[in-house]
Amino acid sequence: MDISPKPLDKSFYNQGTLQLAQSLLGQLLLKETDDGIASGFIVETEAYIGPDDRAAHSFNNRRTKRTEVMFGEPGNAYTYTMHTHCLFNVVSGNVNRPEAVLIRGIEPHQGQDLMGKRRPKAKKKIQWTNGPGKLAKALGITMDDYGHPLDKHPLWIAQGKILKDDEILSGPRIGIDNSGEAKDYPWRFWIKGNNFISR
DNA sequence: CATCGGATGGACT
DNA sequence: GTCCATCCGATGG
Numbered sequence: 001m002d003i004s005p006k007p008l009d010k011s012f013y014n015q016g017t018l019q020l021a022q023s024l025l026g027q028l029l030l031k032e033t034d035d036g037i038a039s040g041f042i043v044e045t046e047a048y049i050g051p052d053d054r055a056a057h058s059f060n061n062r063r064t065k066r067t068e069v070m071f072g073e074p075g076n077a078y079t080y081t082m083h084t085h086c087l088f089n090v091v092s093g094n095v096n097r098p099e100a101v102l103i104r105g106i107e108p109h110q111g112q113d114l115m116g117k118r119r120p121k122a123k124k125k126i127q128w129t130n131g132p133g134k135l136a137k138a139l140g141i142t143m144d145d146y147g148h149p150l151d152k153h154p155l156w157i158a159q160g161k162i163l164k165d166d167e168i169l170s171g172p173r174i175g176i177d178n179s180g181e182a183k184d185y186p187w188r189f190w191i192k193g194n195n196f197i198s199r
Numbered sequence: 200c201a202t203c204g205g206a207t208g209g210a211c212t
Numbered sequence: 213g214t215c216c217a218t219c220c221g222a223t224g225g
Contacts, residue, residue, distance in 0.1 A: 085207050133207050175206050
């Protein structure tokens with residue numbers, strides 16, 4: 001019997017990136033490996049809207065092996081390495097619109113024993129998934145997931161909690177101080193009062 | 200080729 | 213607060 005939550009339809013990703021960044025809040029992100037399923041509710045996101053966003057890897061339509069997937073269909077995984085870590089994004093925007101939503105925080109749901117094992121250095125549960133590199137590690141997301149369609153096993157997004165508008169807050173994005181005007185754009189979104197916000 | 204700088208996290212002072 | 217692991221892409225010679 002398959003009890004895994006059903007993926008959201010691909011059409012879900014066909015909405016503006018700022019709106020998608022908010023729509024993703026509360027949704028369930030799942031990854032299945034040989035060790036089992038681990039999942040969590042998305043609680044913090046950031047929108048990156050190339051080519052006009054200095055903070056986006058796709059700024060100025062910069063097209064490389066790394067950013068290539070952003071130029072394709074929305075609803076695929078954009079993973080990249082930041083120093084020693086893998087970060088996970090949801091590709092948005094139509095073909096040739098290189099936009100994405102970075103997932104910065106999740107609230108652990110299924111497979112919490114597995115997540116704890118994957119985060120041996122975390123002293124507290126809160127540190128398992130309150131940051132983009134942390135949650136990728138906890139879920140077992142790696143560069144092997146680059147380009148994976150998010151409506152399919154083994155990495156997918158399913159319907160989670162329905163939020164009210166007043167539960168969503170926004171503010172400037174994290175870690176992009178050298179991005180000129182773009183550093184102040186309020187393109188970071190999070191669920192009010194949630195414990196698994198990165199900061 | 201060399202060098203530099205990150206959409207980070209963890210260890211340490 | 214500081215330092216650094218370790219990789220990819222940008223830039224300059």
